[in-house]
Amino acid sequence: MSHKREKVIFLADCESFYASVEKAEHPEYKNKPVAVAGDPTRRSGIILAACPIAKSYGVTTAERLGEALNKCPDLIIMRPRMQHYIDVSLMITQIYEDFTDLVEVFSIDEQFLDVTASLSIFGDPLTIAKEIQQRVMMQTGVRIRIGISTNKILAKIATDIWAKKNKSGIFTLLPSDVPKMLWPEPAHKMFGVGSRMSKHFAKLGMVTIGDVATTPLPRLKDKFRARFGKQSDIQAEVMWRTANGLDDSPVTPRTFHTPPKSIGHMMTLPRDYAASAEIDTILLELTEEVCRDCRLKGYMGWVVTVSCMCSPYEEPTGFSRQMKMPDPSNNTNKVFEMVKTIFYQYWDHMPVRRAGVMLSTLVDDQHYQLTLFEDQEKTRALDKVTDNIKTRYGSAAIVRASSLTRAGQALERSIKIGGHFK
Ligand SMILES: [Mg+2]
Known part of the structure; x- marks a missing residue:
């Protein structure tokens, strides 16, 4: 072909x-304003979701409960049932899977579907979209909005800018429509642009998405470098590709199988490290790699193991110790705290030659426990963005600031590959 x-x-x-x-x-509560809030008993609790009626009073996601109640005193506030929402989300995934096996969970309430091969069975894209809306509404009572296009970024844009606003909840954005439809939109509406970035765009004289799209990429990189420094090339490229609606990443379904026993990384250092600042850098890199691996594979771990071998070689000292966390996690910062706790409890202050970090007793990350989930949702979203960029552009793309010091091995290792074993 x-x-x-x-x-x-x-x-x-x-x-x-x-x-x-x-x-x-x-x-x-059908005709009443309803919101789900992190802690319904405190005015400082955060609104996690507001129904369309509540939104018509001006209630918005992520604001304080107190503010929301000022706008809408009759607001009905419900305590979140996170595990239940996860179950409903899985149920919705299963409905999508009746139409295609290519379903990618993007977040708890957003999923990508590749229906290319389903068209000959179920009809044209619009017919499939309507059928999906009906089935989900009937089985769960949730209204689905669907953006349709030829790749993931355009489908996401079609949903965010148009399908969420129109009556049918369905919008098709073809690549040929991009200049006419997308480019006149303000830059802050672009996927991945927060309020900080849109201010930067304004200062660069870029007001619309088209202003970003039609700037030649090398020029955009220069402008970004002048504002954000040398590391910003990738960011410039992501923005430019988004503004042009370019994306060749496939819809990648989760693979269900029994979890591996553990996920870990170990590295031999180019020289002995004795300063805790240097050691922390290495431990953070190892933790980042392990957690990223877990996130990509869809697992969280209960048990953290830290191992280390200290010089001299003739009479090495060292340890391998583990601790269980209060909740399973694949969040870099959370696991890193535990890694440091273990390391500094057992380290004899001899110079470090080799270090390793491992997560074990793995569980599926769809069933994570929710303690402070308003926070957890945010960190998960952030981890996900980082992972996506790394997956697309290689892990050299984003390196934590501490890795740019001499002790940082991530940059070199991500280019070399093979400096570690799994
Ligand atoms: Mg949503």
Whole structure:
């Protein structure tokens, strides 16, 4: 076959997900403003989701409960049931899987579907989108919005800018529509642009998404470098590709199989490290690699093991010790705290030659325990963005600031590969 067939990709998003699940199960609140809040007993609690009626009063996600109640005194506040939302989310995934096996979970309420091969069975994209909306509504009471395009980034943009706003909740954005439809939109509406970045764009004289898209990439890189320094090339490229609607990453379904026993990394250092600042850098890099691996594979671990071998070789000292965390995790910062605790409890202050970090007693990360989940959701989202960029551009793309010091091995190792074993 010489002709490459265009793909058909959906981004399906649940409207006000947690609030919709609660409303579906509490018909008595059908016409009332409902919000789900982190701690309903405190005015400082955070709004995690607000139903469309609550939103019409100006209630927004992530604001303080106190502020929300000022805007909407009759707001009904529900305590979150995170495990239940995860179960509903899985149920929705299964509905999508009736239409295609290519379903990628992007977040708890957003999933990508590649329906290219389903068209001959289920009909055109719009027919499939409507059918999906109906099935999910019937089975869960949640309204789905669907952006349709030929790749993931355009499908996501189609949802965020248009399908969330129009009546049908479905919007098709073809690549040929990008200049006419997307480019006149303000730069802050672009996926991945927060308020800080949009201020930078404004100072660079870029007001619309088209201003970013039509700047030649080398020039955009120069402008970014002048503002953010040398490390910003990747960021410039991500922005430029997004503004142009370019994305060749495939929809990647999760693979279900029994978890491995452990995920770990170990490295031999180029010289002996004795200063804790240097050692911390290495431990953070190892932790980052292990956690990233876990996140990519969809696991979290309960038990952290830290091992280390100290010089001299003739009479090496060292240890391998483990501790269980209060909750399973694959969050770099959380695991790193435990890694440091273990290391400094057992280290005899001899110069370090080799160090390793391992996570074991792995569980599927869909069933994570929620302690402070408003926070956890945020860190998970951040980890995910980092991982996506690393997956696309190689792990040299993003290196934590401490890795740029001499002790940092991540940059060199990610280029070399093979400096470690799994
Ligand atoms: Mg949503």
